[in-house]
Amino acid sequence: TVADGDYKVADLSLAGFGRKEIQLAEHEMPGLMALRREYADAQPLAGARVTGSLHMTIQTAVLIETLVALGAQVRWASCNIFSTQDHAAAAIVVGPDGTPDAPSGVPVYAWKGETLAEYWWCTEQVLLWPDGQGPNMILDDGGDATLLVHKGAEFEQAGAVPSAESADSEEYAVILGVLRRSLEEDNRRWTRVASGLKGVTEETTTGVHRLYEMQAAGSLLFPAINVNDSVTKSKFDNKYGCRHSLIDGINRATDVLIGGKVAVVCGYGDVGKGCAESLRGQGARVIVTEIDPICALQAAMDGYQVATLEDVVETADIFITATGCFDVITNEHMARMKHQAIVGNIGHFDNEIDMAGLAKRDDVERINVKPQVDEWRFADGHSIIVLSEGRLLNLGNATGHPSFVMSNSFSNQTIAQIELFTKTDQYPVGVYTLPKHLDEKVARLHLDALGARLTELTKEQASYLGVQVDGPFKSDHYRY
Numbered sequence: 220t221v222a223d224g225d226y227k228v229a230d231l232s233l234a235g236f237g238r239k240e241i242q243l244a245e246h247e248m249p250g251l252m253a254l255r256r257e258y259a260d261a262q263p264l265a266g267a268r269v270t271g272s273l274h275m276t277i278q279t280a281v282l283i284e285t286l287v288a289l290g291a292q293v294r295w296a297s298c299n300i301f302s303t304q305d306h307a308a309a310a311i312v313v314g315p316d317g318t319p320d321a322p323s324g325v326p327v328y329a330w331k332g333e334t335l336a337e338y339w340w341c342t343e344q345v346l347l348w349p350d351g352q353g354p355n356m357i358l359d360d361g362g363d364a365t366l367l368v369h370k371g372a373e374f375e376q377a378g379a380v381p382s383a384e385s386a387d388s389e390e391y392a393v394i395l396g397v398l399r400r401s402l403e404e405d406n407r408r409w410t411r412v413a414s415g416l417k418g419v420t421e422e423t424t425t426g427v428h429r430l431y432e433m434q435a436a437g438s439l440l441f442p443a444i445n446v447n448d449s450v451t452k453s454k455f456d457n458k459y460g461c462r463h464s465l466i467d468g469i470n471r472a473t474d475v476l477i478g479g480k481v482a483v484v485c486g487y488g489d490v491g492k493g494c495a496e497s498l499r500g501q502g503a504r505v506i507v508t509e510i511d512p513i514c515a516l517q518a519a520m521d522g523y524q525v526a527t528l529e530d531v532v533e534t535a536d537i538f539i540t541a542t543g544c545f546d547v548i549t550n551e552h553m554a555r556m557k558h559q560a561i562v563g564n565i566g567h568f569d570n571e572i573d574m575a576g577l578a579k580r581d582d583v584e585r586i587n588v589k590p591q592v593d594e595w596r597f598a599d600g601h602s603i604i605v606l607s608e609g610r611l612l613n614l615g616n617a618t619g620h621p622s623f624v625m626s627n628s629f630s631n632q633t634i635a636q637i638e639l640f641t642k643t644d645q646y647p648v649g650v651y652t653l654p655k656h657l658d659e660k661v662a663r664l665h666l667d668a669l670g671a672r673l674t675e676l677t678k679e680q681a682s683y684l685g686v687q688v689d690g691p692f693k694s695d696h697y698r699y
């Protein structure tokens with residue numbers, strides 16, 4: 220439970236509201252609740268010290284309390300400066316049995332609207348446990364907690380932290396600052412944290428990409444499970460989650476009528492597919508940009524115009540980036556857009572839209588409309604509307620994905636935590652995905668709630684297809 224003052228959230232008095240929403244969410248998260256029942260006696264996470272870095276929302280609150288129900292001790296930060304729901308954070312600190320005056324839940328370091336310095340301070344706080352021991356598990360989204368441990372250990376090995384002037388971004392300069400202070404305090408801290416870790420389970424495409432890069436470079440320090448590429452994660456959360464929360468974000472930010480508008484979706488991967496569908500569902504005419512001929516052809520077959528941004532930048536009304544790439548919308552693009560064009564990103568990091576370049580221009584003025592909505596007015600009089608300063612708008616301007624889809628993602632997270640924590644020997648340093656039977660299990664846990672009835676193979680049919688009656692039903696290379 221929370222030791223005295225070992226947390227930092229916006230307002231503990233929001234805990235009652237948070238608790239009510241957590242209770243409603245539990246009903247919509249049948250996978251997580253089934254795992255609580257299944258593992259109530261076995262307590263597979265007893266002894267696990269989990270550091271979590273993942274959007275501190277109501278859905279994440281249900282995940283955290285599931286990990287605790289399975290025996291884990293947990294510390295939590297958000298993985299984005301705007302994505303925390305303050306009532307969820309408060310409810311987790313207070314806990315189901317505590318009060319704002321006597322909190323007895325889980326230490327959380329997260330609030331909506333952190334500065335970058337505060338964000339990295341929070342990430343550091345959840346990696347440093349008060350008893351001096353580190354975590355033995357990380358649950359990451361985007362890889363920032365994993366990055367801090369790796370960079371810290373790397374600089375400790377080198378005996379020095381590079382100068383802030385060498386940083387290629389404001390954010391990296393902040394990270395270097397945190398690590399410089401840390402190295403002065405204790406020059407073996409991150410090396411110890413790294414060696415105590417059994418592994419990390421990573422939530423998203425961009426974080427997984429970082430893990431494979433470290434594996435290829437030989438610099439990965441502990442095993443990792445790629446949760447994103449469970450089918451019941453990326454083909455559900457990334458797609459159907461964004462189909463729900465993209466327009467929720469645009470609506471709450473602007474309340475502009477989407478029907479009849481021209482909307483450009485950059486990137487037609489899992490996230491882009493959900494975004495394009497949701498905009499079309501509202502009656503927008505959707506244009507897709509892609510660099511991959513396969514995804515471009517998929518977009519065309521799905522009935523979308525496929526164009527380059529240059530071709531449509533002056534005529535479209537709404538621009539959404541969903542690529543995981545950088546500099547997809549440049550400041551020159553933004554200067555050429557229509558008056559009051561809406562620009563937002565739903566990819567993990569804020570560099571898909573060149574916000575730094577926009578801010579540096581001397582012919583543009585930023586006018587804040589409300590939290591997470593800015594008008595950028597150019598000298599020629601036209602302006603554009605940028606959501607969440609280019610950070611993921613579905614979590615910055617709205618509340619992220621709804622519970623039911625996150626129950627799929629987080630059931631995979633919970634199973635991945637159990638796998639790595641209890642079967643550590645079977646996972647030498649490397650990046651793994653969960654076996655297909657567990658992916659199918661996650662889907663099964665969600666069928667009843669939707670009234671879906673599954674057909675069962677006969678023994679003869681199963682042997683005809685060359686599978687077992689109770690699965691797995693597909694080969695590993697099947698793409699869904």
Ligand code: NAI
Binds near residue numbers: 423425489491514
């Ligand atoms: P993906 O790899 O399936 O799709 C990205 C697509 O963008 C690919 O098809 C790629 O060819 C295309 N692309 C790359 N560079 C491009 C460029 N310069 N112009 C046009 N297209 C380009 O990845 P996924 O799963 O769709 O994720 C995309 C991003 O969204 C990642 O950063 C991921 O971490 C994040 N994400 C965000 C969520 C949210 O709730 N906001 C939920 C899930 C993922």
